[in-house]
Amino acid sequence: MSDECELIVLRYDTPSLERLRSNSFGYVSANGRPLVDLLDPQPGERVLDLGCGTGVMTAEIALRGAEVLGIDGSPAMIEKALAQHPGIDFIVGDGHDFTVVQAYDAVFSNAALHWMSRDPGTVIANVREALAPGGRFVAEMGGAGNCAELTAAMLTAWREYGLREPDLPWYFPTPAEYAQRLEREGFVVRLLEYFDRTTPLDECPGGAADWVRMYAASVLDGLPPDIVDPLLRRVNELAAPALRRESGWMADYVRLRFAAVRR
């Protein structure tokens, strides 16, 4: 994949950077900006954005003058990223299985590492190999207890309907566990934060049920179609006492944010 990467990657040119600026592609959510600040990308630095999605954060990093490559496992995401951010390099790649030809100064990742749940140690090892010695790994992901109320409601509803416990697709480590993994894979942890971020589910007017359909769709695979609606209505009933406010539904997000340096 790395050879392909070098073939596909185009260097920045000034007009494309200007186009980015003029199109205001530098918008990042209020939640994302502090992470880019923590990364503190410098002009000319080589930064890899792992699990870049549609490239919103990648574009913010590019705006700060870094030479950035976005990698994501979803071809559909990469297609959107390329369409929305002309002039930035994006490529399809899996966090469990990527290599680079030329080392990066930093690897950045927002809201993506918890999806790379098959083998988190391999993902960290791949990040290490992508970095030059002294390179930074700056990321935010779901931490232990993330979506605990949402998932408890799911598990109870599944049980009540006599269904096998769903395989949840995420990896939400404790700070101690992730720090240990980072150290084991050759990083020095310079900062590690673990905090609640209760977040309005603005994009889920149907509450927890919508959230399951949007973020945990794989757990619905293979269920009898006629069971899905009542099952998710039950998820809503169970989750409502903890997560439904007068202002709308909230998600009980818990985040792990860290900055580590390759030894």
Ligand SMILES: C[S@@+](CC[C@H](N)C(=O)[O-])C[C@H]1O[C@@H](n2cnc3c(N)ncnc32)[C@H](O)[C@@H]1O
């Ligand atoms: C919640 S999105 C975050 C996107 C982006 N970082 C942002 O902050 O807007 C998570 C992304 O991780 C990607 N992803 C999940 N598993 C992956 C894997 N194994 N390798 C690479 N990307 C992956 C998904 O395709 C998705 O685009």
